[in-house]
Amino acid sequence: MFDFKVLSRSTNTAGRVGRLSTPHGILSTPQFMPVGTLGTVKGITATQLKDTNAQMILANTFHLHLQPGEAIIKESGGLHSFMSWDQPILTDSGGYQVFSLGKLNKIDDFGVSFKSPRDGSHIELTPEKAIQIQMDLGADVVMAFDQCPPYPASKVEVEEACKRTHLWLERCVATHSKEDQALFGIVQGGCFLDLREESARRVASFHLPGIAIGGVSVGEPSDQIHKIVRHVAPLLPNEVPRYLMGIGTIREMAVAVANGVDFFDCVLPTRLGRHGTALVRDERWNLRNACFRNDYQPLDTTCVCETCTNYNRAYLHHLIRNDELLGLTLLSLHNLSHLIRFSRAMAVAIEDDCFSEDFAPWQKSSIAHYTW
Amino acid sequence: MFDFKVLSRSTNTAGRVGRLSTPHGILSTPQFMPVGTLGTVKGITATQLKDTNAQMILANTFHLHLQPGEAIIKESGGLHSFMSWDQPILTDSGGYQVFSLGKLNKIDDFGVSFKSPRDGSHIELTPEKAIQIQMDLGADVVMAFDQCPPYPASKVEVEEACKRTHLWLERCVATHSKEDQALFGIVQGGCFLDLREESARRVASFHLPGIAIGGVSVGEPSDQIHKIVRHVAPLLPNEVPRYLMGIGTIREMAVAVANGVDFFDCVLPTRLGRHGTALVRDERWNLRNACFRNDYQPLDTTCVCETCTNYNRAYLHHLIRNDELLGLTLLSLHNLSHLIRFSRAMAVAIEDDCFSEDFAPWQKSSIAHYTW
Known part of the structure; x- marks a missing residue:
């Protein structure tokens, strides 16, 4: 049901042209994904979105969990039906938003509890819950629940976030059980290249159908982004699609593609x-x-x-x-x-x-x- | 270039099906016109607007004169080109808006001076200027500059507004000189049926290619609207399209059509x-x-x-x-x-x-x- 083929390679860069098949059609890579946070790319109908030649779009688990809630979307026939988008959808795990938007109460190896930025209610997210929500939403590609450290952060903090991200990935993999949905892992490690290396190795060891570079574009200068991408992308498995999260500027996309990244969202x-x-x-x-x-x-x-x-x-x-x-x-x-x-x-x-x-x-x- | 044909008539009402030909295509009547005040039907592209089956749309001379100004629109190739709408357009004269939105400084038989609600600048509108602006905008149908009295208003006030509207209509007709554009007159008279009768007679005497009932939906109860429409519509010339301005509710449209009105905006x-x-x-x-x-x-x-x-x-x-x-x-x-x-x-x-x-x-x- 999922299949990624590299169709063409650049000789003087690591750039590649690929094709990811999903239950809702093709993602031709390199590709940019529009973001539809709340199940809508703001101000744009599904018809108009197709006219931009968009293929896969991203929706945010964190936001959709808060409103309207995954139960409504599941009852409505899943996210594709709810938002009338019959092409591929990817949902992020909510990890990034928990740390950037939530008022954190507690974080430990079990999970995260925070106050909803919407109504102040107490919410708990764990790797298991993040995956369950994403299975209910029903996107084609779902992301592992990760801890995304802020920028700047100390090496100790980033190392702890990495360890937790890897621990959580194991539980995400154990929880995920939807065959028509691909689970991708996320490499963390901030600006510390040795932590990035270790994270890439650990995440790759799960042999998932796709892998993402997370924790970039969180406030660091663009030369840091380039440094991370140049160092990490070559370490990622060759046979699966590589997704650089949160990037959508011309220059950063070109550098990333030249280093073997396949797709983006922003x-x-x-x-x-x-x-x-x-x-x-x-x-x-x-x-x-x-x-x-x-x-x-x-x-x-x-x-x-x-x-x-x-x-x-x-x-x-x-x-x-x-x-x-x-x-x-x-x-x-x-x-x-x-x-x-x-x-x-x-x-x-x-x-x-x-x-x-x-x-x-x-x-x-x-x-x-x-x-x- | 302009041609109105009645294609079918109802036997138990004065309802009629018609076809108005304009330089930018057909208006099939009865018909509702979407309003694109500033040269945009708010939030809707031209492509989407066509999908609603809209034929003719209305734009506001008053608003377009204030921003971006008719010079910009004329230089851009006219309003059709500016807003990318290749079907018919009607512009109102600005009369209604001058009295409802402007801070009036002076009104006399010569014209109106008011402060722009946008930037407080001093603006003067006369019948000649309202027509000149509309010729520059380049709509298919343009409206005479009228004085629209508020509701409620005394009979003396409404009578004065009627007289001025008729005086101004003569100057609008004298000024208008664009062959690919039809000038419609506007019947005023508020809720006073004898003034409405006199106004209908006077406006009809100009033998224009279309005629409108103005000064309704300015705050009066809907039974007053029905009373005016039932009384005035039968007095209007039979061979030209009849336009009821500012109406867009199901019930009022049905009553108006049953009395021989052809189109609406709201x-x-x-x-x-x-x-x-x-x-x-x-x-x-x-x-x-x-x-x-x-x-x-x-x-x-x-x-x-x-x-x-x-x-x-x-x-x-x-x-x-x-x-x-x-x-x-x-x-x-x-x-x-x-x-x-x-x-x-x-x-x-x-x-x-x-x-x-x-x-x-x-x-x-x-x-x-x-x-x-």
């Missing part, structure tokens, strides 16, 4: 869209800026998304200036399309062996310009 | 949608209500709109409860589809001569049930 394209910012090439444009007031070109003249095909910059400026809902939707649609387009350009460049870490296909001087 | 379906309310049959459902929490039926089981085809009530409840943008979009889409569907059901019932003022085709006992 709230950035939709969050930026809701704040009036558009992704164009590797730039961020604030559409509130007066320079767009009478600019009648498409947002990105090279993009074929719904936004760029139908509307001009002056109109988007007008919508954003007037806090019109449509502006947020149109910019989010473009930003998602942009990162997915970049993913597909990387795939073509890998197939044609003109991919590199500094991949920037919009540049006319790039040998990979034709992929854009 | 912000209600989108405004209600943004507040979490759905139109189902002739009811309003608040999707926040806990009864929808685990209701897995489509919103309206008889509706084929994008919302009802793809999502269930529990999901919509979840979105609305969590203030998710998508909830507002999905409810607005359904509400628009609902009123347009009701319009088309009225058309079928008129063609088959089973239409009546109390038309309620969702009732199984209705002889027109098949039209739903």
